[in-house]
Amino acid sequence: MLSARLVASGARVSTALCGTSRLALGLLHSSAARPAPKVAVVLSGCGVYDGTEIHEASAVLVHLSRGGAQVQIFAPNITQMHVVDHCKGQPLGESRNVLSESARIARGNISDLAQLNASHHDAVIFPGGFGAAKNLSTFAVDGKDFKVIGDVERVLKDFHKAGKPIGLCCISPVLAAKVLPGVEVTVGHEEEEGGKWPYAETAHAIKTLGAKHCVKDVTISFIMAFQAHVDQKNKVVTSPAFMCDTSLHLIFDGIGAMVRDVLRLSGK
Template sequence: MLTLLHHCGRTLLTARTLQTVHQSHYSAQMAKRVAVVLAGCGVYDGTEIHEASAVLVHLSRGGAAVNMFAPNVDQMHVVNHMTGEPAQDKRNVLVESARVARGKIQDLSKLSVKDHDAVIFPGGFGAAKNLCSWAVQGKDCSVNDMVKDTLQAFHKEGKPIGLCCISPVLAAKVIPGCEVTVGIEADGKYPNTADTAAAINQLGCKHVSKSVGESHVDEKNKLVTTSAFMCDAPIHEIFDGIGTMVRDVLKLA
């Protein structure tokens, strides 16, 4: 009797072990593979660090497998973040982005759409200076060729694209007739939204007013956007709003 119970216990333990291994293997297989595209390091001339961090935390919480990329190009310029004034030195977008990525980053030219289920672009002035020239040319800007190719490739494959803060203007330039948000147009907490929204509409796209805690989902184009630091809001509200964007991207992936 004791031998039988011992045998049954071993069988049950083995079954549970196999089940755990199977579940872990299944979870690994089902993990969404997300590319995150950075634009440097620092709000005034690169990626907004808090936004990038929020994106990565929410992707981790969502069980996603993440790869980070940035274009291997010079920054438009370098800004002294203490004074807000331009500096004389030159910096490389990929090298500076490696600071945010803790060194684990690749040249954007190596991003393979077939190896990823979604792509996300955090904001910061780098998105409007290094990924495109919106900061100086507005709606008449040009978009970096690799960034343009990335957006068009994910869009063509029907894979979701997440963008926050100012980065939704990239979609407005590359994806005709799309819907995005950069905040609420008639609200003092969104000081730069009205002009940006007007330019987006002039491009033939549609701006949708959303609060900082919300994201807008363009179901047709699988675009998910949120305002983040386009809003003068406490950092936890920015963090939560980016969370809605990330969750919506993962749902669509």
């Protein structure tokens, strides 16, 4: 009798396992059948003081890769505002091209921003770095009265009009604040708070532009949840990144939260 019960029990377990395997294979097949989201990433040079913040660009690309996205990288084919010696933090008497410098990060696989068409992509992401304020716009020079270069303005408006998500981090949310009236973004906190938020005045500029600034930390420290602010209405997702003086791994994972929400909003 015991032997018969064991055989019967084994048969039930085997049947259950087979059913689970079929379910798992079905889920795997279903997941594999979904089209990969196509995401455009817009760079502004190479180096925090005069271009794209390299760690932020790398974090965006790593998290997009992990999310299964197809990525195409773009940058404007224009001359940088200036070239900065990153050891001394001082401008050099040199001239460099934003597209050529951005190609360093893209490993040469890059396209002119003028070719970026919103209809060919499901989302767009702008990493930060002072290039966003110097090469993609004049915010570094003109403050709240700044202008956004034509192709960046076109891209932001086209993705917004198409209802496709836009991700921005660090200082780049000022671009959306200028171009998309009433948008909600975050660049972190609105006060320096002991030097932790050294660029807090950017939040005031964002509010002056008529956008809503939402105070946000990089993490919720007591549960280590990584945050991004999601403007559901406008499908704009932002993260403070290096606007906060904190550990690199926290910035990396905060950008991951931004990328996660961009991919979720893309519906892919």
